[in-house]
Amino acid sequence: MFDFPVFDGIEESDVKKLLTEFNALTLTFRKDATVLSNVSNTDSFFIIQEGKANIVRYNFNGTKTIMEKMEKGDIFGAFSGTIEDDLYVIAAEDSKIIVFEYKRLINRSGKNVEAHNKLIDNVLNKLADKLSYFNERIEILTEKTIRDKLLKYFGYLSKKQITKSIIIPFTLSDLSDYLAVDRSAMMREIKNLNEDGLIASKGRYINLKY
Amino acid sequence: MFDFPVFDGIEESDVKKLLTEFNALTLTFRKDATVLSNVSNTDSFFIIQEGKANIVRYNFNGTKTIMEKMEKGDIFGAFSGTIEDDLYVIAAEDSKIIVFEYKRLINRSGKNVEAHNKLIDNVLNKLADKLSYFNERIEILTEKTIRDKLLKYFGYLSKKQITKSIIIPFTLSDLSDYLAVDRSAMMREIKNLNEDGLIASKGRYINLKY
């Protein structure tokens, strides 16, 4: 029911007590529905319980840009330091979202102290996790050539999967988006890496030879 | 004395009470001294009171990479979600750094409740701010051409400075680092933008013509 990071280490019964104390609501949204129409103006705190949602910007010419993809367990809302006034949150699929006043999270009552403390701890960790994920992506995007981007990405993956036989966790097409390079140019570079003996790969299965 | 974001909105006397309650220490470090030798293992919370510090990685070949630059008011420590075991914090100049147990921040006692609440709020905001800064940088780095990176960056700057006559807040050389492109190629592109009438610039002073 509540098995996601912000509630880690809190008994389900305590989660329920907390949410009751916070006057939390669980709202359901259909795909493409607007969850929040001005991110910088809200005084609420949101947790995605089920489904997915995107933070999007509507550009002056009507096109929309996905600023951030969020999924089950992700949080957003009043704490977000953005000044930008044109950010929306849109459900990317049918979703259930928990909402309560941000103040309730911050201003602690005398009840459920332990659980409340743990929740704050988890929220901080959640943000820090995302920060380190972003940091890693920046490290990769900062590499100048496609080859170097690939190698740095493979390096991180290898560290996480604790093996030199890594499996790319999404399609090669998505990988080219992640690295922000042309897919065909990336494929060409993967071929080069194979020919140069730095890797031995077949599709998304890659053996690091260094 | 304590005029930085994490203490915003908290009376100086209350800040002092809090820090006393937390058994906080103020440590001084000389330039290049090691502040923290295993970021993922600490149980402390750090606030830079004066000076600057970098999070660095020592690569297998002995070279070091600056992962993140931090300055007065920035925070780091136990909440950082990184699993990486080779990250150090090094003082980039002579610095004073406030340290206390992370648990003290999370587990609230009955004292100084108001101030403590506000501190947590500020820490959340601080992390969210950084998140939005990182997000913006990723947005820029994701653009394919130098021209598009420049235009996106100029766009953000224009929004922040609320004018089309923007001033780049660091050297053009640093800008090329920030955009992760070759400096001379960037200069060439700036010239092209001028010739195409999209901007009118002289050094770091830029007028947006769109």
Add this chain to the structure above:
DNA sequence: TTATTTTTGTTGCAAGTGCAACATTAATGA
């Protein structure tokens, strides 16, 4: 199973970029 869609793989070519090397201007320190 067969049909359809998605993903992977490949190539030529034009355009964009990094690199190296140097000239000019601005900023800094003695």
Add this chain to the structure above:
DNA sequence: TCATTAATGTTGCACTTGCAACAAAAATAA
């Protein structure tokens, strides 16, 4: 003030990359 260093500006050239267009293989749906 002059000397020195840092920052800005410029160019040719080789290499890398994006783009377009297509083929083959794999995954998914009917």
